[in-house]
Amino acid sequence: MKKILLLTDFSEAAHKALQYARSFFSDTVADFHLLCAYPVEPDGFYSPKHVAETVHAAFVSQLRDVVKELHQQTNVDWHTFRSSAKPGKLIDIVREALDEEAYDLVVIGGKKDGTNELFGNSATQLIRQLNINVLVVPVDTDSKPIRSVVLAVDFANLKSCKLLCPVKEIVSLKGATLTLLTIDTPQKKSIRVEQEVRIRQFLAPIEPTVAHLQSPDARKGIDDYLAGHPVDLLITIPKHKGLADILTGNSVTRSLAYMPPVPMLTLYDDGSSDKPRLIEDLSNLDYAL
Incomplete structure (x- = not known):
């Protein structure tokens, strides 16, 4: 079974990434974990605890609605869906999730949510700092067979x-x-x-x-x-x-x-090296990469 950590902020890009991931693994037993990392900003009237609890409940409710809809839409019994919402920076929340559980892949929707290419965005940050394979799905991508x-x-x-x-x-x-x-x-x-x-x-x-x-x-x-x-x-x-x-x-x-x-x-490269294999016959190899 593949275990997929799918990041969502309920944007169009996140929705496209979810649909693409479902199509990509349509022929594979897979468990999709929808993870939402959200900031909590202080409020001048309500207490920090009340704000944190209210915001958390709102995001959890949205995620439950998404998962419920996914269960209603799916016509296969080899896909499972679950969700969680946690306050904090995206990279920190994703690292916590990866420390708690082994995943095969992180999926994120590709959108221009950074200042520029030099400063990067959420996708570039994850690829640079995570020790796992990452799939970036452009917001204008349509789900279709991989040919x-x-x-x-x-x-x-x-x-x-x-x-x-x-x-x-x-x-x-x-x-x-x-x-x-x-x-x-x-x-x-x-x-x-x-x-x-x-x-x-x-x-x-x-x-x-x-x-x-x-x-x-x-x-x-x-x-x-x-x-x-x-x-x-x-x-x-x-x-x-x-x-x-x-x-x-x-x-x-x-x-x-x-x-x-x-x-x-x-693909994440841990820097390891495998031993070269012995080749007995090179006579028919006249091509080059």
Whole structure:
């Protein structure tokens, strides 16, 4: 069973994310936990305790109505829904939830709720600070079958193929096509043949298509590809999370997550490395990522 932590503030973006998540896991046993993090502002007339209790009751009531409606709408018996509301900052509340329970994925609606790309928004903050996979759903996304999946990462620096387990699972379950998108930028490290083979062996029996583009920077290359090809899901592995990377604009995933052009899944990299596999025959490998 998949355990999905779905963040909501009752906005249109949150509603779209909920509908998309239900469609995404329509063929999977899943437990959806709707979590609402809300601020409590002081009131000059009522006591802080009264304000806190009143606000909490209001959010809990809204969540119960949403869950009740979901139970009435669903026509499958392998989806369960529950909810909770807690006061505080979103990142703190989500961390508490992840400490209390193991989840497979955090889902958030993508909307421009930050000052600008440099300062980021809720989605960029979660991706940068959480040790879990995050799915960002654009507010204009329509729920539809996943037919085309694009994996855009720096394959030369991929230390652990185990990070690609969710990719294999999604592509296999959805019967989708998989494209390995690699962007050649100035001074980019070239991928070695052993790494190419290792990635393909891990993804087998899936046979991905390779898209090889040249561009002055990775973000422009990805945008150019998305502009010319139908893509249902973009998958990335964030690498540049430090403050210096943010200030210098090196974090490609951050810029994409701020206003994602398509639904985007970011895979958490814990920095581990798997052992290279022995290859006996390289004679038929004349392709490159």
